[in-house]
């Protein structure tokens with residue numbers, strides 16, 4: 001074995017602490033070493049050239065580089081080896097700078113340590129394996145889960161550049177929750193006016209497939225090569241035939257509260273969730289439809305001029321191959337019933353979301369703000385921070401409630417010229433360039449009464465039947481009571497329903513607050529620990545519309561740069577391997593692999609590694625009782641060799 | 650005779666603890682001169698057999714350093730490390746190896762100062778205990794032969 005050693009002085013960094021001359025002569029005498037060189041700065045272009053020359057001139061088979069940390073220049077010197085015609089993995093780095101010279105206090109002992117580190121590396125490198133850089137083809141197509149602001153943004157940007165996108169939405173219509181809002185802060189634009197061009201774009205692109213009433217069922221594979229199964233619920237309407245003429249609604253004799261409008265309006269069994277929802281195709285609710293309840297009703301089918309009603313549709317499982325997956329499944333609203341003292345569920349006690357529907361021109365009251373009995377409310381009480389910043393419920397700030405409540409107050413002042421508005425709150429969270437403006441707009445407004453409390457505990461909404469009172473204890477135990485015709489609660493945002501199941505399916509983690517764990521909260525908030533799976537919108541944490549749009553665009557950007565059509569994916573060369581002749585098929589390693597890269601091959605009776613999934617952590621190798629599983633760059637033999645020398649004097 | 654300077658073999662995962670040891674250098678902190686590092690990708694790669702080998706080859710103490718729970722670059726390698734460490738600790742105490750000699754500690758990439766403190770503590774403990782005599786470990790090798798498994802004994806070839 002011909003081993004060469006390159007000792008880097010790193011300017012004065014190493015040479016002033018460690019006697020490199022004596023280290024050089026020590027190293028020259030080590031078994032297998034045919035060359036030891038010293039240079040002021042090997043990472044410089046000249047220095048790299050020296051290494052290339054050294055390898056070639058001495059026909060080296062292994063290289064030990066002693067200098068800075070492998071975290072600094074391992075990749076650089078691997079490339080140098082490649083340039084010299086040597087496999088880049090036949091290199092071992094001795095961390096002489098960070099972990100020896102720079103942490104030294106006693107020169108004599110530092111010399112001893114440097115020798116031990118060098119000996120260990122020379123012993124180890126002998127057992128290095130030439131590793132192969134494998135490449136596999138990748139599919140550039142993308143699955144986007146959730147068609148709210150974030151998902152729409154990702155899908156349309158990707159599709160605009162020709163990517164094939166499958167946009168999967170659980171609801172019968174797209175646009176998320178925000179499309180139901182009359183105005184959005186800070187500019188008070190109409191949300192559906194903002195979103196409609198996007199929704200149109202998404203619904204009319206040939207390379208963009210929108211699947212509503214659909215959910216993700218199964219995911220296999222990895223970046224560039226996912227196989228996903230999507231479960232599509234029957235709409236009982238043939239989407240290719242229906243023109244959205246609405247002829248089918250009238251004859252339907254069923255009427256139930258419309259859950260898409262918080263039960264504030266009624267709908268038929270064949271229905272669209274709300275006026276103007278897209279795609280403009282109704283669906284049949286099989287739970288309430290008389291036909292499905294065993295009766296002889298075919299009224300909608302008889303009236304449809306296009307023969308689009310199809311009672312025979314079945315639930316379908318659709319399979320797609322995609323290279324990346326974007327999770328944009330949004331948020332849920334915290335259930336205010338968990339604080340019974342606030343009376344949610346009783347008449348005239350609403351959430352901000354319910355108010356959005358009352359306030360909407362296409363909502364159940366045509367945009368008029370009315371109590372349940374039709375009165376115009378004279379006193380409206382807003383209660384903020386419901387469930388948010390509360391260690392017993394959601395400990396974080398939900399970020400959007402202050403702003404949307406202020407927005408709603410603006411709107412109510414206009415629509416209810418007689419009303420007084422009380423606001424029961426604790427702090428303002430109005431960040432950004434226009435949040436404060438929204439609040440300052442009320443500075444001279446006599447009809448708004450602010451009640452700033454120390455905390456939100458102890459607030460009660462009492463009475464009913466035109467006699468509602470909102471009461472809270474004061475710091476001096478006096479407390480206050482205000483009468484209310486309408487109470488508006490601002491509930492916390494919480495992780496979307498079903499997120500734990502989704503995380504399990506993808507082998508991803510949730511954070512303690514229940515949102516999806518990002519790769520790095522600060523630097524990679526749109527990526528996850530699973531390559532090829534990205535996050536956009538509230539699935540990662542509470543966000544407003546603007547931030548969701550940004551993160552949606554960011555996810556598209558990450559995919560554009562990470563998954564390029566025609567480009568092959570490079571696999572981790574230092575992946576695991578299972579020696580078939582030693583594997584006893586016990587499968588211990590399979591359950592421990594964090595990437596599901598291991599599986600049992602019944603034909604061979606042994607465990608096999610999927611190199612596309614393996615990241616080289618080595619957990620399998622450490623677990624294998626028969627020594628069959630190995631981590632290629634950290635084999636037991638390599639480490640044993642290193643240890644033989646490391647602990648000596 | 651020169652004063653006893655304990656030899657401490659560290660198994661450090663690339664993403665947190667190895668980065669912390671580099672950080673200790675960048676900040677010019679002092680790590681014990683007897684501290685020598687084996688880099689692994691993840692603490693979950695560390696085999697109990699390696700710890701025994703390190704002690705046999707001349708180490709006076711061993712530290713396994715990984716990312717904090719929840720921070721492992723490979724998601725849960727450090728949980729595996731913890732499980733294995735529990736088994737190893739039992740074995741070591743059977744063999745009469747003082748528990749101060751082998752430790753598992755979580756150190757994040759930014760905790761260079763903490764790493765220094767941990768290692769100085771380990772060093773102080775080992776100085777009190779004195780050099781490791783390796784008598785017990787011979788028994789350990791016998792035991793391993795009885796068990797016939799690599800997870801409790803010396804490394805395979």
Ligand code: FES
Nearest residue numbers: 662691715716721
């Ligand atoms: S990468 Fe540090 S413990 Fe797994």
